[in-house]
Amino acid sequence: MVRTPLIAAPWAGPLWLKPESLQPIGAFKLRGAYHAVASLPADVQKNGVVAHSSGNHAQALAYAARDYGIPCVIVMPDAALPAKIAATRALGAEVVLVGATERLTEAAAIAADRGMSLIPPFDHPDVIAGQGTVGLEILDDLAEVACVLVPVGGGGLASGVAAAVKALRPDVTVVGVEPELAGDAAESFAAGELRQWPLEKTYRTIADGLRTNLSERTFAHLRTYVDEMLTVSEKQIEDAMGRIAVGSRLVAEPSGAVSVAGYLAHREVLPPGPAVAVISGGNVDPSVLARVL
Amino acid sequence: MVRTPLIAAPWAGPLWLKPESLQPIGAFKLRGAYHAVASLPADVQKNGVVAHSSGNHAQALAYAARDYGIPCVIVMPDAALPAKIAATRALGAEVVLVGATERLTEAAAIAADRGMSLIPPFDHPDVIAGQGTVGLEILDDLAEVACVLVPVGGGGLASGVAAAVKALRPDVTVVGVEPELAGDAAESFAAGELRQWPLEKTYRTIADGLRTNLSERTFAHLRTYVDEMLTVSEKQIEDAMGRIAVGSRLVAEPSGAVSVAGYLAHREVLPPGPAVAVISGGNVDPSVLARVL
Known part of the structure; x- marks a missing residue:
């Protein structure tokens, strides 16, 4: 930071x-995403993090995950701007594109399947x-x-x-x-x-x-x-x-x-x-x- | 700073x-002007500082002089932009307007008359x-x-x-x-x-x-x-x-x-x-x- x-x-x-x-x-956004990643217990943190976002939170979480050397998946609507997708991928995150209405369920499913922590953009202590x-x-x-x-x-x-x-x-x-x-x-x-x-x-x-x-x-x-x-x-x-x-x-x-x-x-x-x-x-x-x- | x-x-x-x-x-420019004012002996510093400048050095020196509570005179060409004159005056400096060719001699004269230190924009250790x-x-x-x-x-x-x-x-x-x-x-x-x-x-x-x-x-x-x-x-x-x-x-x-x-x-x-x-x-x-x- x-x-x-x-x-x-x-x-x-x-x-x-x-x-x-x-x-x-x-x-x-980097402050919150970074602190959320830093606050995960080590055995949970290593499994990585996931979020649904097409905005700054996506890049913030990808940036924090890269610094910690852990996997990061960002679920974006398939109508997201190509520049935002590219910027998130450039920070090392895996970007999963879905229909706008499926974002929440897809992110939750990835969290469950891969044991990743879901980090929301703001609704998290x-x-x-x-x-x-x-x-x-x-x-x-x-x-x-x-x-x-x-x-x-x-x-x-x-x-x-x-x-x-x-x-x-x-x-x-x-x-x-x-x-x-x-x-x-x-x-x-x-x-x-x-x-x-x-x-x-x-x-x-x-x-x-x-x-x-x-x-x-x-x-x-x-x-x-x-x-x-x-x-x-x-x-x-x-x-x-x-x-x-x-x-x-x-x-x-x-x-x-x-x-x-x-x-x-x-x-x-x-x-x-x-x-x-x-x-x-x-x-x-x-x-x-x-x-x- | x-x-x-x-x-x-x-x-x-x-x-x-x-x-x-x-x-x-x-x-x-504020760094150099400030350090030049700070480096003057106290009995010299209190007499104030003078410069010829129509640019950033004028405002930098005025800013530093105001912080030190000492007088500051800035000699500007009478064709200087009104906004620059106003900005320098707003920082508490006295602005003296002269013909462009008289700037150096006027600044030197003010320094001599009022016992002020001449602080050039860059040619000074x-x-x-x-x-x-x-x-x-x-x-x-x-x-x-x-x-x-x-x-x-x-x-x-x-x-x-x-x-x-x-x-x-x-x-x-x-x-x-x-x-x-x-x-x-x-x-x-x-x-x-x-x-x-x-x-x-x-x-x-x-x-x-x-x-x-x-x-x-x-x-x-x-x-x-x-x-x-x-x-x-x-x-x-x-x-x-x-x-x-x-x-x-x-x-x-x-x-x-x-x-x-x-x-x-x-x-x-x-x-x-x-x-x-x-x-x-x-x-x-x-x-x-x-x-x-």
């Missing part, structure tokens, strides 16, 4: 960026704990932090960061941010119960990493440890991407920029003092990046 | 990037030593490094990095890279004597930070500590900028991308094994960045 530094964003205020975009696969190291590093590097903003998709990153920050520094405000167009977590938070949005609704946002719903586990974390949920518009996300690139020289993907967008759009509800926005990833289509500059 | 991490560039080979683009002012910390960090973070590539403009960064690397690890190859269109250092290196190129010639390159000629001091450093000088085309610079943004999620300015361009274009003359390319800065016109994506 890269020990990502805090990067100043004076153009936005007393704001610092935590660029998880600089991790080897371009996203925070070891994965959440791994993401929490982002929070530990923020507290180490900026003791005077008043507020931490985290993007919310499935909620693994926000759960881990919020749990870590609140355990050590209950006085620090932790804010989750998501797109208005995938505002299931904000709605759940306000309603006090888990609300699932259909994928055809969340797929409207450009922030493709945040279209996922929370699980019961991550929702419970957010309710316990997160102070506030904010939402941002598509325009605010794109504006933030451009300002991050020009002002702090970092490439953020739309999902990664929502935390900064939330800071810029909602400063009046945030505590005064230094804030840290987690840039969750930087895997963006070049044409999208070019458009927002 | 940010302790910049090494960022993997597996898309290029066994290459790591040292992103000085992530320093507060977006360039390595303390400035060079400060830039050298980039080399120390590379050796700390990647002991198995075989080759370090550094952009060459005035030669301050390359002088410092090469001196630091060779002092500790004479087995590591240090390579300077510059644009073909501002190839004065490569020509000087080959000729064994300092060759100055007229500004109307070096101004053809997009790499605006590398249009400067070497000084006798930096040329002496390069001859002693640098193993090889390479040049790259304008197209190679732009290609490298795009690949750095997409592959390693970093915004590099053209001057910052020449080290990566040199690696991609000249791998056959470099030693096998891990290489580090220093990304000297990330202050790029958004329209230029959009074009290369």
Whole structure:
């Protein structure tokens, strides 16, 4: 893992960026996958790991398995982008392509048949704990932090960061941010119960990493440890991407920029003092990046 | 200063990037300016510092002076970009605008009148030593490094990095890279004597930070500590900028991308094994960045 530094964003205020975009696969996902693999008992770990994912989690798990020298199978929908399949194979994983509806059953079957451990992208305590190291590093590097903003998709990153920050520094405000167009977590938070949005609704946002719903586990974390949920518009996300690139020289993907967008759009509800926005990833289509500059 | 991490560039080979683009002012210049201010005797330091610069050195020196709570005067040509003047003033410096030909005499006059120390952008041992910390960090973070590539403009960064690397690890190859269109250092290196190129010639390159000629001091450093000088085309610079943004999620300015361009274009003359390319800065016109994506 890269020990990502805090990067100043004076153009936005007393704001610092935590660029998880600089991790080897371009996203925070490596932290959780790595910690989940590291936490397996040795006799179980040697049998390898399996996951169903067509996104960053696939590459994160493949990367961790390669480092540990253990087998890794990634189940992907047969409609997955060839580039994502190739990138996962390049990290040494076996990629199994199935119809989109068969992904879960196929991954479970492989786990059972081969004695492999199924590592989900966010709904797992070891994965959440791994993401929490982002929070530990923020507290180490900026003791005077008043507020931490985290993007919310499935909620693994926000759960881990919020749990870590609140355990050590209950006085620090932790804010989750998501797109208005995938505002299931904000709605759940306000309603006090888990609300699932259909994928055809969340797929409207450009922030493709945040279209996922929370699980019961991550929702419970957010309710316990997160102070506030904010939402941002598509325009605010794109504006933030451009300002991050020009002002702090970092490439953020739309999902990664929502935390900064939330800071810029909602400063009046945030505590005064230094804030840290987690840039969750930087895997963006070049044409999208070019458009927002 | 940010302790910049090494960022993997597996898309290029066994290459790591040292992103000085992530320093507060977006360039390595802060290291040298800060070290020069820190090295002044206390009774001299309190009188403040002065420089003539319309570039990153102006902001670097203003930033360092502000941290030390001492006065700072920056002499700029009256044709300097308003954004650069504003950015320097925002860091607390007094900006004095003069005709382009009067910059040196005006800065010297201010130094004499006010008892301020003149801190040049690269032709100064303390400035060079400060830039050298980039080399120390590379050796700390990647002991198995075989080759370090550094952009060459005035030669301050390359002088410092090469001196630091060779002092500790004479087995590591240090390579300077510059644009073909501002190839004065490569020509000087080959000729064994300092060759100055007229500004109307070096101004053809997009790499605006590398249009400067070497000084006798930096040329002496390069001859002693640098193993090889390479040049790259304008197209190679732009290609490298795009690949750095997409592959390693970093915004590099053209001057910052020449080290990566040199690696991609000249791998056959470099030693096998891990290489580090220093990304000297990330202050790029958004329209230029959009074009290369």
